Structure formats: structure tokens, C-alpha cells
Amino acid sequence: MKISxxxxxxxDNLRRRKGRTLLTLIGVVIGTCxxxxxxxxxxxxxxxxxxxxxxxxxxxxxxxxxxxYGGTTENSPPKxxxxxxxxxxAIPHVIAATPQYRPQxxxxxxxxxxxxxxxxxxxVMGMDPASLQAMGVTMLSGQYLTGEEVLGKNKIPxxxxxxxxxxxxxxxxxxNSGKRYVYQGMVDAQGNxxxxxxxxxxxxxxxxxxxxxxxxxKTREYELVVMGVxxxxxxxxxxxxxxxxxxxxxxxxxxxAYQKLTGSKNNGGGVIIxxxxxxxxxxxxxxxxxxxxxxxxxxxxxxxxxxxxxxxTEIGSMTQVREQLQAEVRKQQMTLxxxxxxxxxxxxxxxxxxxxxxxxxxxxxxxxxxxxxxxLGKIRGMFLVESGAIGFIGGIVGVVISYIVSFVLNNLQTxxxxxxxxxxxxxxxxxxxxxxPMMATSQSSIIPPWLVLLAIxxxxxxxxxxxxxPANRAVKISALEAIRHE
Amino acid sequence: xxxxxxxxxxxxxxxxxxxxxxxxxxxxxxxxPGEVCCIVGASGSGKSTLLNQLAGLEKPTRGRVLIGRxxxxxxxENELAAFRQAHLGFIFQSYNLLPNLTAAENVALPLMFKGxxxxxxxxxxxxxxxxxxxAKRAGHKPTEMSGGQQQRVGIAxxxxxxxxxxxxxxxxxxxxxxxxxxxxxxxxxMAKEHGITFVMVTHEKDLAGIAxxxxxxxxxxxxxxxxxxxxxxxxxxxxxxDSLEEQSPAEPVAAVPAGAEPEGTAANKTEKKRGV
Numbered sequence: 001m002k003i004s005x006x007x008x009x010x011x012d013n014l015r016r017r018k019g020r021t022l023l024t025l026i027g028v029v030i031g032t033c034x035x036x037x038x039x040x041x042x043x044x045x046x047x048x049x050x051x052x053x054x055x056x057x058x059x060x061x062x063x064x065x066x067x068x069y070g071g072t073t074e075n076s077p078p079k080x081x082x083x084x085x086x087x088x089x090a091i092p093h094v095i096a097a098t099p100q101y102r103p104q105x106x107x108x109x110x111x112x113x114x115x116x117x118x119x120x121x122x123x124v125m126g127m128d129p130a131s132l133q134a135m136g137v138t139m140l141s142g143q144y145l146t147g148e149e150v151l152g153k154n155k156i157p158x159x160x161x162x163x164x165x166x167x168x169x170x171x172x173x174x175x176n177s178g179k180r181y182v183y184q185g186m187v188d189a190q191g192n193x194x195x196x197x198x199x200x201x202x203x204x205x206x207x208x209x210x211x212x213x214x215x216x217x218k219t220r221e222y223e224l225v226v227m228g229v230x231x232x233x234x235x236x237x238x239x240x241x242x243x244x245x246x247x248x249x250x251x252x253x254x255x256x257a258y259q260k261l262t263g264s265k266n267n268g269g270g271v272i273i274x275x276x277x278x279x280x281x282x283x284x285x286x287x288x289x290x291x292x293x294x295x296x297x298x299x300x301x302x303x304x305x306x307x308x309x310x311x312x313t314e315i316g317s318m319t320q321v322r323e324q325l326q327a328e329v330r331k332q333q334m335t336l337x338x339x340x341x342x343x344x345x346x347x348x349x350x351x352x353x354x355x356x357x358x359x360x361x362x363x364x365x366x367x368x369x370x371x372x373x374x375x376l377g378k379i380r381g382m383f384l385v386e387s388g389a390i391g392f393i394g395g396i397v398g399v400v401i402s403y404i405v406s407f408v409l410n411n412l413q414t415x416x417x418x419x420x421x422x423x424x425x426x427x428x429x430x431x432x433x434x435x436x437p438m439m440a441t442s443q444s445s446i447i448p449p450w451l452v453l454l455a456i457x458x459x460x461x462x463x464x465x466x467x468x469x470p471a472n473r474a475v476k477i478s479a480l481e482a483i484r485h486e
Numbered sequence: 487x488x489x490x491x492x493x494x495x496x497x498x499x500x501x502x503x504x505x506x507x508x509x510x511x512x513x514x515x516x517x518x519p520g521e522v523c524c525i526v527g528a529s530g531s532g533k534s535t536l537l538n539q540l541a542g543l544e545k546p547t548r549g550r551v552l553i554g555r556x557x558x559x560x561x562x563e564n565e566l567a568a569f570r571q572a573h574l575g576f577i578f579q580s581y582n583l584l585p586n587l588t589a590a591e592n593v594a595l596p597l598m599f600k601g602x603x604x605x606x607x608x609x610x611x612x613x614x615x616x617x618x619x620x621a622k623r624a625g626h627k628p629t630e631m632s633g634g635q636q637q638r639v640g641i642a643x644x645x646x647x648x649x650x651x652x653x654x655x656x657x658x659x660x661x662x663x664x665x666x667x668x669x670x671x672x673x674x675x676m677a678k679e680h681g682i683t684f685v686m687v688t689h690e691k692d693l694a695g696i697a698x699x700x701x702x703x704x705x706x707x708x709x710x711x712x713x714x715x716x717x718x719x720x721x722x723x724x725x726x727x728d729s730l731e732e733q734s735p736a737e738p739v740a741a742v743p744a745g746a747e748p749e750g751t752a753a754n755k756t757e758k759k760r761g762v
Binding site: 012367368 | 538541543544563564567568569570571572574576578580582584586595596598599600601603604643
């Protein structure tokens, strides 16, 4: 007996009972569809979670917070100063430690162009030049800061973010003209991108501080020398996109000059009142935030413990968040998968039931085939092919329907809008064409190719397995009793 | 001549609840190659049980059955399947055609189990049906045929593989007298033509008269085992078949046109009801 004959017999049998075959198929289709959709939802959740974590930053970074708002007490963490930085760097597995020093009591503007036409608010950040590379900063052009540049008096070496140039505005244009600002991705009427006002590599950047005293105006000027441009990477920090970074020593120099200029003085551990009147610190307790870079994710927990031993209680790292989130996601995925598994189990029972019924119906036929010398294996094969085919076809149809369901889920808003539900249309218009990047990129259902193959294989396997018991039963039927069967 | 079928001290006991029913007590017999053998006996005599034992459909309680050199009473299910496929043919009282297959496909079924390619076996099946006078019915489903036609499809199915032995269990039990005679005659002719050993169970003594050997079973024992003389055989056959000659002189069975068989359809159905 040939395989082709076996297949033909089986498919003929399935076709013979179209109604029942169809019902059984629908069971498998629903089961497969649920499994695929549920898993696709799980995958999407996992992926969103991953993206979210990545947007939070590097997993091997630890952040130490040291805001002593309520004043310092006995139990307060030790002062987070340069000496402590060295202690932190000495912790095993720590490869870099740097504050991101952004002093509150420092004000000024940065100017560029003829007659200081272009202007940007000063928002400088001090970092340990030696830590830049370890923190993940990569240079688009130029070089890293070294902290040992010799440029001359009143010249400060800086590196800037990839899109820092867009921070400048044109002071000659009114605020209403729409020409005062250029932002990244802006295009003109012809659709060409509009360049920023300032060429960061050519134009001279001047930092000017003022005492804002109209009767006795005093200013102080520095030239900022751009040593290099950082590649924009939000995982490293927003400063790589639109920030301006210099060494901590230079930030402190600016801070001192500003205090001298404005008269606000840091009298050594006393009260500091920032120039802009923003934050008040009762006591200088060093840097407020310090970043540590650890050599490997697996060592993050050890380093965290070491930092805690030093007395710092507020420590942030992605590892904690990641573990919590992953546990949560896994729980959700398990729940979804469990639901789907139940439905496929029901489908399997359905197949087994159908095949058992088919055996009762065909008892006599089976007997005749046996008497005519049909090998037992072929009778088993016939039933297995039938149940396997139900699983296979059901799997394929289920996957096709899953794709449709997935498409609908991913485009739910568009579809609702398309159907013309006025309310939703209005609310969408109210968004003013602004597209939320999270909404645009995140899909609620993802069906990767492996899931398609797995689903079809699994459905076929379920079909085959649920056919095993009935098929063995068919083989065991006594030929003699079967022919007598009516 | 060595017998093709040998039965030695065969005993078969059924258990019905706690009671034991002895279907075959102690049966020994031999059938020669090419013989047409009828097993006769009253209902409950054990003749059907004997046939089932001969064909290996049931295991004996004691004793053995040999076909050729093979002891089929000792074979496993799989060996039996292979043996039946290679050497045996079956004709059933209730035809037992597969309802979803056409006449030709039914006839081709044992060829399919043997692995004969589709085209070839289909051709062989149609050829065999032609011999049975059913050429025009090759594409019909069993439900579209009369009882006599269905049984002839069943016979074609048994003969198409040219087996060594064909077993027939009351093959005419559901047919009316005339169809019975036609069917009987075609089986006899085909068996003789191809030298096939033909073993038939019947309860009608007059039908048994056409056989070379008549074995009578009573209460699970062989009552008589008679080789019928040539003259007697000829007389018996003439008595049964001569009436057929008158109606259609040339090739009585094969020449019966498929459509011109109203006697089968109407009569058979009533006949069948009684039979079942």
C-alpha cells in the first residue's frame, strides 16, 4: 500500500463527513488562533517592556542620590565629594564614577554669530572626563575631553550633543514670526531640512554671565571651545543629544566666577542661595547625583551592596526595575498562555471525540479492510493522517486568522477612526496631528515567523496525539466482529 | 496430491458468560488444491466457526490449521494480514462493499493493499468487473446497485488478486433463487478457470451439490466428508444452471446487461430484508 493511497483514503474520509470535519476544524482553528494571539500579546508586552527599560538607560549603571533636603543628621549619608568619588571608584567592578554636576547657582547665556545674534540658555554639565567613554559616550567628530587641554585664559574646552546647535534662537526675529526657532527635523516649503542657525564646529561660542544690576552692570565672558560632538544616544543620557559637557573643574571655576559676579557666596558649608532663587541648600553635602559604571550586569548587585555599606540608601539601578518588570511580564505571559492552552486542550478532546466517532461509524469498513489484508499499520496510519490533517489544516487557518486579529489589534485606533466614529475623530484631531512616538512604534500584538511555524507544528502534533488512542482502538477491533457490526 | 488446507483436531470453545459453548468439538479434514468445497450444516452447527478458523479470523482453542505449509492458527495479526493479502480472498454474505467507493474502487481495494499502482489496479478492476458482466457499473456506488450486482462486485474483489484460496460465507444468502444461481455459477466458473481452491459455507443442500467435496458439520463435528462423483456433479449443476441457459443462451452471467436486471432490484430487496 502506497503513501499516496493512504493519504487519498484519509482525505476522502474527511471529505465524506464535511459537517463534522468542519466543526472539528473550527475547534482547532479557535485553539490555534487563541494560542498565537495570546503569545503574540505576550511577546508585544515583553518587547514594550524591553524598549521601556532601554529608554531608562544602561543596565550596568548605578545612580547614587544624595539629596539632603531635610538637613543633615547623624544618620545622613556621608558627604558625596571628590574624596568619596575616589572611594567609590575603588569598589571592585566599578570602572568609572562621575557626578553629572549641574550647579543651581550658575546663570548665563551662550552667544554665537555676528553681534551675538544667536543665543542659547546656558545649561552646562560637569563630568569626569575620564569617565566619558565608560559611560557610553561616543564621539561623532572631534575628540573626548581629557581635562588637560591647554587653550589659554578664559577659554573652556567643551563637548556638545549631536543636536546642540538647535538650542540657539535668532534674537532678531519676533517670537510670533515662527522664524525665531529651528528645531530638529524642521523642513522648509520645498521639503528640505532647515539647518540650525549656528555651525557648532566653526562659529565662535561665547559664554557671558551678568550680575543683572542695572546701576552697576558687570559681565564676565568665556569662550567655549568645542573639542568634539557626541553621538546622540538617549540610553546614555539626553546630554549626548542637546547638552554641553565640560570638566567638573571648569564648572566649578564658572560657579566661583558667577558667585563673585553676583555676590552670592559659598561660605564653606554655610547657606547657599542659588542665583535664580530656585533651590535652597542648607548645607553643602557634595554632589547630588553620582553615576557608577559596573563592568558586568551580574556584578551590579554586589556593587550596590558595597555602596549601601558606605551609608548611601537611595540607589537606583535598572537591575532592580528590570527584575521586577520581567517577573511581572512573565506572569502576564503565563496567564495568557494558560488561557490559550486550555482552549487547545478542548480542541484536542474534540479531535479525539471525532476520531472515536469515526471509528464507531467505520467499524465495519475497518473489519473489511482487515479481512482483505490491509496491514494493521496502515489502518493506524489512516486514522493518524486524518487527525493530523485536521490539526495541520486547523493550524494553518488559525494562523491566518491570527494575523487578521493581530492586524486589527495593532490598528484599532485607525480602524475606529476609519469607521467614522465622530467622537474619536475629534479627539484625534485635537491632538493636532502630533503623533505620540510610543503609540506609533509599539504594537500590541507581534507574530514572529517562529511562532507561525511553532503554532502549525503544535496544532498538527495535537491532532496526531489525539488520534493515537482512537487509531490504536481501530487496530484492535476484531476483524470478525467488525464485519458482523451493523 | 498434497492437500492445500489441512485441519487437525480443531476445537473451538466460546465463553458466553459463565457458560462454555463448544462450537467445534474435534474437527479434522483436508481440502485439495483447486477443489470446490462446500461446508454444509444447520444453523448453529459450527460451520461458520469452521470457516472463520480456516481463514484465520479467529484463533482456535486447540488444534491447528495449515494452508499450504503455513500454520495460520499460529500467526500474529500482522502476519495474517500479510498472508491474507497474498494468498486469500473473501466473499461475504452481506457483500461488505465500502459505501463511499465505486464498484471499480472496491474491486481494486485488495490490489491497493498489495501496492499495485493506481492506474494499473483500476484497469484490472474494470477488467474483472467486465468478466462479471458489470462493465457499465464500474463507476457506480454500491447504494446504486442491486443486491445481485453488489455481490458480483464482491466476487470480483475476491477474484481480482487471483488468490490461492477463496472463502465464501453464505455468499448467496441474501439473494433470490435466480440471482443465487447466476452468482453461484460465475463463482464456480472463475474458480475452475484459474484453479483457485474455493471453500463455501451454505445451509442449502441443493447448492452444495455442485461442489467437488461436501463436508457436513453437525454439533461441532464432521458428520460426513464426501467427494461427489463426476456424474452426480454434472447432474446437480445441470439442474441448477440449465434454467439460466434458456433465458440467455450465450454467456449467461456475463451477458446479462446491467440495466436489464429488474428481477434483482425488486426481488432482492424483499429477499434482503428477510435475510437480515
